[in-house]
Amino acid sequence: MEYIRAxxxxxxxxxxGQLLMDGTKLTPxxxxxxxxxxGAILTAFGIYEPIMKFGEMGASIxxxxxxxxxxxGAMDSVKDGGLLGAFTxxxxxxxxxxxxxxVFGYLMAVIFDPKSKK
Amino acid sequence: MKKQITRVNKEKEYEEYVKNKVPKxxxxxxCLWAFFVGGVICTIAQFIxxxxxxxxxxxxxxxxVTVIIMIFLGAFLTGLxxxxxxxxxAGAGSIVPITGFANSIVSPAMEFKREGYVLGVAAKMFSxxxxxLVYGFGSSVIIGVLYYFFIR
Numbered sequence: 001m002e003y004i005r006a007x008x009x010x011x012x013x014x015x016x017g018q019l020l021m022d023g024t025k026l027t028p029x030x031x032x033x034x035x036x037x038x039g040a041i042l043t044a045f046g047i048y049e050p051i052m053k054f055g056e057m058g059a060s061i062x063x064x065x066x067x068x069x070x071x072x073g074a075m076d077s078v079k080d081g082g083l084l085g086a087f088t089x090x091x092x093x094x095x096x097x098x099x100x101x102x103v104f105g106y107l108m109a110v111i112f113d114p115k116s117k118k
Numbered sequence: 119m120k121k122q123i124t125r126v127n128k129e130k131e132y133e134e135y136v137k138n139k140v141p142k143x144x145x146x147x148x149c150l151w152a153f154f155v156g157g158v159i160c161t162i163a164q165f166i167x168x169x170x171x172x173x174x175x176x177x178x179x180x181x182x183v184t185v186i187i188m189i190f191l192g193a194f195l196t197g198l199x200x201x202x203x204x205x206x207x208a209g210a211g212s213i214v215p216i217t218g219f220a221n222s223i224v225s226p227a228m229e230f231k232r233e234g235y236v237l238g239v240a241a242k243m244f245s246x247x248x249x250x251l252v253y254g255f256g257s258s259v260i261i262g263v264l265y266y267f268f269i270r
Contacts, residue, residue, distance in 0.1 A: 002164055002168070003161050003164055003165070006157075006160045006161050006163070006164035007157035007158070007160060007161045008157065009160070010156050010157050010159065010160025010161070010215070011152070011153035011154065011156045011157030011160070011211075012153065013156065013214060014152040014153060014155070014156025014157070014210050014211040014214045014215070015149045015152050015153050015156070015210070016210075017152065017209075017210030017213060017214040018148050018149050018151075018152035018209050018210035018211065019145070019149065020210070021209060021210055021213075022143040022145055022148055022209075023145075028210075028213045028218075028222065028246070029222070029245075029246045029249055029250075031210065031213060031214065032213065032214070032218070032219065032222065032246060032249075032250050033249050033250055033253045035214060036250050036253055036254040036257070037253050037254070037257050040254065040257040040258055040261055041257065041261075043261075044261045044264075044265070055160075056164060056167070057160050057161075057163040057164040057167050057184065058157075058160040058161075058164070060163070060181060060184075060185070061159060061160045061163045061184075061185070061188060061215045061216050061217075062156070062160070062214045062215050062216070063214055063215075063216065063218075063219060063250070064214075065216070066216065066219070066250075066254060067254060067257070067258075070254050070255065070257070070258035071257070071258055071261045073258065074258040074259065074261050074262030074265070075261065075262060075265045077262065078262050078265050078266045078270060079270060082266065083262075083263070083266050085262060085266075086258075086259050086261075086262025086263045086265070086266055087259055087262070089258070089262055090254075090255060090258030090259065090261075090262065091255060091258070094254075096182040096183075096185065096186055097182065097185040097186060097189060097216070098251070100185070100186040100189045100190065101189050101193075101219060101220055101223055101247065102223075102243075104189055104190050104193040104194075104220065105189075105193050105220060105223035105224050105227060105243050105247075106227065106239060106240065106243060107193075108193040108194060108196060108197040108224045108228075109197070109223075109224050109227030109228045109231065109239050109243060110231075110235070110239060111197060112196075112197030112198065112199075112224075112228060113228065113231070114199075114225075114228045114229050114231075115199035115202075
């Protein structure tokens with residue numbers, strides 16, 4: 001059942017993040033940067049691919065999955081198009097998500113006002 | 119001389135006192151929350167992904183559209199103020215998924231709106247997302263170059 005696999009894999013990746021935050025006083029920004037980078041490195045060593053196959057969205061939605069898409073896109077493009085692919089591949093593979101983040105992020109920030117903190 | 123010694127002791131005492139007063143994170147409870155919320159977010163994404171695949175999109179496109187929809191949801195719920203309430207309990211469970219990335223864009227952008235739409239909203243939306251993109255794009259280019267020279 002892919003829902004249970006997504007739940008467990010996604011949950012476990014978040015637990016790693018939680019332990020990092022509680023144990024080391026890293027800020028959320030540091031955790032996100034660490035997760036993208038480690039996702040890309042794990043993909044380069046072929047470790048993240050099986051996690052991705054097993055967990056599907058559970059591996060793809062956490063920020064490590066963003067790192068996976070970046071690294072995989074770069075490697076695939078190098079395979080097809082040579083050195084230029086190293087520069088175009090990762091960004092091409094993630095362009096949909098990045099564009100969505102910029103556009104929706106801007107729109108929502110313009111439409112809504114911050115809620116007063118109680 | 120005596121005075122100095124007592125002062126040093128007092129400082130140490132105070133440090134101990136502060137150490138005891140700083141709340142210790144409840145590791146187990148925090149992890150359970152992170153596991154649960156992170157898991158639920160990924161399960162929702164899996165559900166959306168299955169719907170898209172059943173409607174005829176190929177695997178790669180379905181993945182991209184799922185990510186876009188999750189980013190929209192994360193940004194929208196942040197605008198409504200719901201996501202940050204969730205984040206207080208869920209910790210990393212709401213930060214690590216891509217919805218948390220959207221949250222990290224919208225939150226500071228909203229906060230700095232009064233500084234204008236260029237230097238306020240548009241600049242501050244990258245206060246967390248910027249570093250993520252720098253390190254993400256950076257490592258992907260490095261990996262691509264290494265792949266070209268050593269593996270291909």
